[in-house]
Every structure is written in C-alpha cells, then in structure tokens.
Amino acid sequence: xxxxxxxxxxxxxxxxxxxxxxxxxxxxxxxxxxxxxxxxxxxxxxxxxxxxxxxxxxxxxxxxxxxxxxxxxxxxxxxxxxxxxxxxxxxxxxxxxxxxxxxxxxxxxxxxxxxxxxxxxxxxxxxxxxxxxxxxxxxxxxxxxxxxxxxxxxxxxxxxxxxxxxxxxxxxxxxxxxxx
Amino acid sequence: xxxxxxxxxxxxxxxxxxxxxxxxxxxxxxxxxxxxxxxxxxxxxxxxxxxxxxxxxxxxxxxxxxxxxxxxxxxxxxxxxxxxxxxxxxxxxxxxxxxxxxxxxxxxxxxxxxxxxxxxxxxxxxxxxxxxxxxxxxxxxxxxxxxxxxxxxxxxxxxxxxxxxxxxxxxxxxxxxxxxxxxxxxxxxxxxxxxxxxxxxxxxxxxxxxxxxxxxxxxxxxxxxxxxxxxxxxxxxxxxxxxxxxxxxxxxxxxxxxxxxxxxxxxxxxxxxxxxxxxxxxxxxxxxxxxxxxxxxxxxxxxxxxxxxxxxxxxxxxxxxxxxxxxxxxxxxxxxxxxxxxxxxxxxxxxxxxxxxxxxxxxxxxxxxxxxxxxxxxxxxxxxxxxxxxxxxxxxxxxxxxxxxxxxxxxxxxxxxxxxxxxxxxxxxxxxxxxxxxxxxxx
Numbered sequence: 001x002x003x004x005x006x007x008x009x010x011x012x013x014x015x016x017x018x019x020x021x022x023x024x025x026x027x028x029x030x031x032x033x034x035x036x037x038x039x040x041x042x043x044x045x046x047x048x049x050x051x052x053x054x055x056x057x058x059x060x061x062x063x064x065x066x067x068x069x070x071x072x073x074x075x076x077x078x079x080x081x082x083x084x085x086x087x088x089x090x091x092x093x094x095x096x097x098x099x100x101x102x103x104x105x106x107x108x109x110x111x112x113x114x115x116x117x118x119x120x121x122x123x124x125x126x127x128x129x130x131x132x133x134x135x136x137x138x139x140x141x142x143x144x145x146x147x148x149x150x151x152x153x154x155x156x157x158x159x160x161x162x163x164x165x166x167x168x169x170x171x172x173x174x175x176x177x178x179x180x
Numbered sequence: 181x182x183x184x185x186x187x188x189x190x191x192x193x194x195x196x197x198x199x200x201x202x203x204x205x206x207x208x209x210x211x212x213x214x215x216x217x218x219x220x221x222x223x224x225x226x227x228x229x230x231x232x233x234x235x236x237x238x239x240x241x242x243x244x245x246x247x248x249x250x251x252x253x254x255x256x257x258x259x260x261x262x263x264x265x266x267x268x269x270x271x272x273x274x275x276x277x278x279x280x281x282x283x284x285x286x287x288x289x290x291x292x293x294x295x296x297x298x299x300x301x302x303x304x305x306x307x308x309x310x311x312x313x314x315x316x317x318x319x320x321x322x323x324x325x326x327x328x329x330x331x332x333x334x335x336x337x338x339x340x341x342x343x344x345x346x347x348x349x350x351x352x353x354x355x356x357x358x359x360x361x362x363x364x365x366x367x368x369x370x371x372x373x374x375x376x377x378x379x380x381x382x383x384x385x386x387x388x389x390x391x392x393x394x395x396x397x398x399x400x401x402x403x404x405x406x407x408x409x410x411x412x413x414x415x416x417x418x419x420x421x422x423x424x425x426x427x428x429x430x431x432x433x434x435x436x437x438x439x440x441x442x443x444x445x446x447x448x449x450x451x452x453x454x455x456x457x458x459x460x461x462x463x464x465x466x467x468x469x470x471x472x473x474x475x476x477x478x479x480x481x482x483x484x485x486x487x488x489x490x491x492x493x494x495x496x497x498x499x500x501x502x503x504x505x506x507x508x509x510x511x512x513x514x515x516x517x518x519x520x521x522x523x524x525x526x527x528x529x530x531x532x533x534x535x536x537x538x539x540x541x542x543x544x545x546x547x548x549x550x551x552x553x554x555x556x557x558x559x560x561x562x563x564x565x566x567x568x569x570x571x572x573x574x575x576x577x578x579x580x581x582x583x584x585x586x587x588x589x590x591x592x593x594x595x596x597x598x599x600x601x602x603x604x605x606x607x608x609x610x611x612x613x614x615x616x617x618x619x620x621x622x623x
Contacts, residue, residue, distance in 0.1 A: 004599060005203070052199055057605040064203065080204050083274045086603075138524040147545060149538075151529040160529045162610040163538065167525070169607055170542035173597035174558065176607055 005064035006165065007082055008051070009110060010091035011102045015124040015155030016067035017051045019091060022161050023065055024053025078109065087117040087168045091155065092137075095125045099132060100140045107144050118171040119146060120164045122153035147171070185212045186285055189222035191241055192231025201226065208278055211285050222248060224284055229254040230270075249284045251277070374447060375534050376567040377507035384516050384552050393566060395509045399453045402505040406574065409494060411460065418468060420461040424449065429463070429471060430494070437497040438471065439490040450504040495575050499531045502574035508563030510551070510570055519548035519581040520569060526577055534571070536564045548581040 008016040051067030066081050082088075090106050092099045103121070107114065123137065137150050149167035153160040169176055188205065190198050198215065205213035216222050219241065227238060229252050242250070242262055250265040252258055258267055266280045382389040397403045404423065412419045412432035421428040426445070429438040439446065463471075492500070522544040528537055539558055543549065551569055555562040572578035597603055 004602060055606065055609060057602065057609060061602055061605065063602075063606055066200065079271055079273050080277070081200055083204055086599075134527055135524075149525040149528075149541070151525070152527055153529055157529075163529045166538045166607065166610055167528070167542065169603050170539050171546075173595070173600060173603060174539055174543040174546065175596055176539070176600065176603055177559070 004084060004086050005066055006086050006089060008067040008089045009106050011093055011096060014091040014093040016091055018155040019161050020051045020053040020065045020067050022156055022158055023055060025056050082113045085117060087172060088114055088119045089164055089168060090119055090121045092121060092123050093125050094123050094132060095129045103140055104144060107146055114146060118168050119148040120168040121148060121150040122164045124153055124155055126152045185214055186224060187214050187216045187222045188224045188226060189216050189219040190226050191237055192228035192234040193226060204274060208281060223288055224249045224251060226251045229258055251280055372535060375503040376563045379508050379563045381562045393509050394512045395506060396512045397505060400505050401450045401454060402501050404458060405498060405501050415462055418463040420463055423458045435494045437492045437494050442490050447504050450501055496531055498574050499571045502571045503532060503567060506567055506570035508567045510566045515580055516552055517550055519550050520578055521548035521581045522572060523577045526572055534567055536560050537568055540565055540568045
C-alpha cells in the first residue's frame with residue numbers, strides 16, 4: 001500500500017483544523033479542547049494533539065493529512081509527523097500580531113523537512129484585517145532562503161486549499177500532468 | 181527476513197499522538213507493530229512522562245508488568261529508569277525511536293536486523309541525546325557525524341552493552357527526466373477561450389507566423405487601465421475614467437476598481453481598439469466617502485448593486501483585463517529567445533484561473549526559461565504560457581532575465597518525483613474530477 005502524507009502547520013487559530021476538514025473525504029476526529037491560558041485570547045478551543053484526515057485516491061492509496069498542534073510546546077511531535085511526508089502546508093493568520101515572525105518560526109522549525117520536500121503558504125483571515133502586503137511575505141520568505149507559493153486562502157474553501165496543495169505538488173514536480 | 185509482530189501499548193499519550201505513532205511504526209521495515217489497548221498484552225509500552233498524573237500510572241504499570249520494555253519520552257532528562265527502560269528526550273527524533281525499537285526487537289526475538297533504513301531529515305533544532313550514561317542507565321543517542329550510537333540497559337544484554345555504531349547513509353534522490361508530453365489536457369475552466377484564445381503553437385523560427393502571437397496593448401483598453409492605475413498611485417487619489425460612456429473609479433489607496441459595467445460589457449471593451457475618446461477626472465479624498473455613500477445609499481440601490489457587483493481588487497482587475505486582451509498572445513516586443521522569470525508567485529487564489537497556471541508558475545519560479553521552452557518542457561500549448569506571462573507582466577510579476585547565467589543554462593525537463601503516479605492521482609482529485617465545493621462552518 002502506498003501512503004503519503006501532507007503536513008499542515010501554523011500558529012494557533014490559523015485554520016489548520018478547518019483546512020484538513022475541507023480537504024478530507026471523511027470528517028476527521030476533532031481533537032479541539034479548551035484552550036490553555038496562553039492561547040485562550042486567540043481561540044476558545046484549540047488543537048492539543050493533532051488533526052488527521054485522509055483523501056482516498058483509490059482502494060489502495062490514501063493521502064494522509066496531518067495538522068500539527070499550533071502550540072509550540074507540542075513541537076516534539078513534528079519530527080515524527082514528517083516522516084514519509086510530501087511537503088508542508090503552512091497557514092499563517094493575518095490577524096496575529098506579527099505574522100512574519102510566525103512565518104520565520106515555522107519555516108526555521110521545519111527547515112530540514114522543507115529542504116527535502118516543499119512548502120506552500122496560505123495566508124488566512126485576510127477578510128478580517130487588511131492584508132499585510134503579499135510582497136512582505138514573499139520578501140521574508142526569500143530572505144529566509146525558501147521558495148514556495150504564497151496565496152491568500154479561506155481555509156473553508158476547497159478551491160483555495162486545492163490551489164495551495166496543487167502549488168505544493170507542482171513545486172515538487174512541475175512535470176506532473178493532469179489526469180482523471 | 182520475515183516481519184515479526186511487536187505489540188505496543190501507550191501510557192499518557194492521547195489518541196491523536198497514538199495515531200501519529202501508529203503511522204510511524206507502520207513505516208518501519210522488518211518489524212510489524214500492533215497497537216494494543218490492553219497493556220497486559222503488550223511487549224513495549226510507550227510512556228509520556230510529561231503527562232498529567234503519569235507518575236502514579238507509571239509505578240502501577242511497572243509493578244504490574246515488570247517484564248515489559250518501556251520507552252519513556254520527556255522534555256526533561258529523567259533521573260531514574262527501570263532496567264528495561266529506554267529514554268528518548270523530546271522532540272523525539274524518528275531515527276532515534278526507530279533504533280530503539282529495533283534494539284528492543286532484537287532483545288525480544290534474539291534476532292538481528294542487519295539493515296537499518298536510511299535516516300532522513302534529522303532535525304537539529306532541538307538538543308538531542310548524546311552518549312550513554314552508565315550512572316543513570318539511560319539510552320544515549322548521538323546523531324553527530326552521521327552516526328548513531330546506541331546502548332541498552334537490559335540485563336539480558338549486559339554483555340553487549342558496548343556502544344554500537346550504526347552508520348546512517350544519506351539518501352540519494354534519484355532524479356529522472358519528466359515525461360510531460362500529454363499535458364495539454366484542459367482543465368474545466370469557465371471562459372477558457374476568452375482568456376487564452378485558440379491560437380495553435382507556432383514555429384518561432386518562421387517570421388511569417390510571429391504576427392499571430394503578438395498584440396499591441398497600447399491600442400486597447402488594457403493600456404488605459406494600466407495608465408489609470410499609475411495615475412491613481414501618483415496622485416494618491418481616486419481617478420474617474422470615462423470611456424465609451426462608461427465610468428470606472430480607480431482607488432489606489434484601497435487597491436480597488438469600481439465600474440458601472442459588468443463582465444458582459446467589459447470583455448468586449450477589451451477587444452475594441454480605442455480611439456482616444458477617453459477622459460479622466462481626479463477626485464479628492466472626500467469622494468471616497470461620497471463613493472461609499474453612493475454604494476450604501478438606499479436611494480441608489482440600482483447603482484449600489486452595480487458597484488458592488490462590479491468591484492474588483494486592482495490586481496485582479498488588471499489580471500482579468502490582460503487575459504481578455506491578450507487571449508493567449510504576448511505584448512508586442514516580448515522576446516521569445518530571452519529567459520523570463522517570475523518575481524514571485526501570483527496570488528492565484530484571488531485571480532481568475534487559467535489552465536496550467538500553477539505548473540507554469542512553479543517552473544518559472546524555479547528557473548528562468550524562454551517562453552517557448554517553458555511550453556515545451558511542460559508539454560503544453562504555447563498559448564497557456566503566453567497568456568500567463570502577459571497577465572503576470574501586467575501586474576509586475578514577470579520579467580525578462582538579464583542574468584547571463586540564465587542564457588547559458590540548457591533548459592532541462594523538471595525532475596520527476598518518485599511517487600509521481602500517486603501525485604497525479606491526487607492532482608486529479610483536486611482539480612475538478614471530483615466535485616466538491618462545500619464550505620465548512622468551523623473556524
């Protein structure tokens with residue numbers, strides 16, 4: 001059986017759980033629990049372990065979607081999670097105090113994994129607060145030495161999330177062809 | 181060697197973490213792991229020593245099942261360990277966990293696993309365990325110099341307590357030439373012909389054919405739009421553009437364009453060469469309020485609807501106008517022999533979709549290519565690349581490369597991923613072969 005996975009990372013409230021629900025065939029088991037003090041101001045419920053969903057391709061093949069817990073104290077899971085991964089989808093919450101700092105933290109944290117695979121970045125909550133100019137995200141990414149797509153996304157939109165994953169796939173292999 | 185089954189239970193680890201470990205255990209070669217709920221049936225117990233109230237549970241477990249092996253995980257070093265206990269400091273490195281599992285497997289089965297799979301992605305962000313500490317009987321793993329050192333504290337293996345050195349080989353990625361000859365399959369994108377036209381590929385060495393792939397934006401609405409955007413930026417004000425008895429409002433500060441006409445009229449407007457019958461009006465800052473009031477006023481419901489319906493993000497508007505104007509062609513003067521590059525990825529989720537846009541962007545971000553080469557390397561018709569370039573150019577994201585190196589590099593087909601077949605299936609699932617447009621309600 002050929003099973004690969006895509007990792008979803010990002011700070012608390014960036015939309016990882018929603019993104020996985022949006023892409024999954026079956027509703028993933030919710031692991032959200034009451035937020036601890038340090039995250040309560042961002043989100044009333046937060047993911048303390050990880051989110052998990054699947055996209056079934058055919059009888060024998062599945063893509064596993066894993067969301068890392070947004071809280072940094074769970075970063076011990078990240079290395080375990082990334083084995084056999086296709087790449088990283090990083091979601092950044094545009095309403096956070098310093099989304100560029102978040103970007104730096106996560107790109108640095110997953111640096112080795114990204115080097116082996118690829119990264120696509122989705123900026124969420126752009127409808128709540130005027131978007132920090134996309135140029136700034138791109139500039140920061142370049143400055144940190146990474147290449148990858150950065151899109152505005154609504155984690156509830158299949159089309160947006162699809163574009164983000166497509167960008168990841170084509171970054172890994174631009175020679176991929178569309179097929180049924 | 182046939183796979184042996186090892187039964188593993190958990191203590192202090194939540195279901196989701198178990199799920200991750202389950203996935204990891206299943207990826208280990210030569211050892212089949214089965215997760216069991218009943219701890220009396222397991223041979224190894226994975227214990228999170230940072231879990232709430234774990235101390236009591238741990239003591240109860242070790243008293244009840246003294247023969248079981250334990251893998252302890254903790255952020256901090258643990259001072260006292262059971263004889264059959266292995267310790268891994270968080271963040272847990274998968275190579276370290278794999279080695280420990282194999283070590284325990286050898287102790288249980290008496291069999292030796294000769295081949296250790298190549299380690300991938302050894303993160304060095306967090307401190308890793310160093311050497312074996314005889315006094316604390318702690319398993320020590322050293323990931324320096326591409327080697328793993330491991331030791332156990334099991335009494336049965338005391339004679340073998342010498343540090344074993346297991347080489348880790350760096351995985352070599354086998355790059356294969358991509359075969360992309362069948363990439364012309366069109367995605368089901370509405371109004372595709374309006375965006376990319378129907379122009380067939382041309383022989384770029386035949387001067388007679390070149391006219392077919394160029395257009396002159398200066399003669400069309402596209403140039404007026406670009407000029408008005410610049411005017412709005414320079415004046416830092418709203419510019420009202422009147423053309424063909426229609427009005428457009430360009431607001432650079434808000435990055436918004438309002439129009440009194442919708443796409444049905446706008447598109448033909450892009451195809452008619454203009455006769456300079458246009459006028460501009462500079463609006464002061466107060467007009468922004470007026471415009472909003474105009475939109476929101478109940479007395480102007482018709483206009484409100486019109487403006488709301490015909491309000492674009494400025495970049496999206498330029499992109500759209502460029503696609504309608506170029507229809508798969510290139511602005512006059514674009515070089516076909518100079519490599520082009522992308523400054524950055526276009527914000528494709530907020531721009532009108534054109535077939536193969538993501539592929540083309542991925543290729544040109546990675547390396548500059550001439551436009552015909554990009555089409556050839558991806559195995560797609562030139563018009564898709566031309567349309568994409570024209571649209572990117574209009575919003576300032578594509579340029580001709582001036583770097584000498586880009587001219588000297590031979591264009592190569594992109595490397596093929598080892599799991600291309602499964603990636604292709606995933607792509608098929610993502611792009612319209614499966615109709616899914618649900619909007620979830622959770623945040």
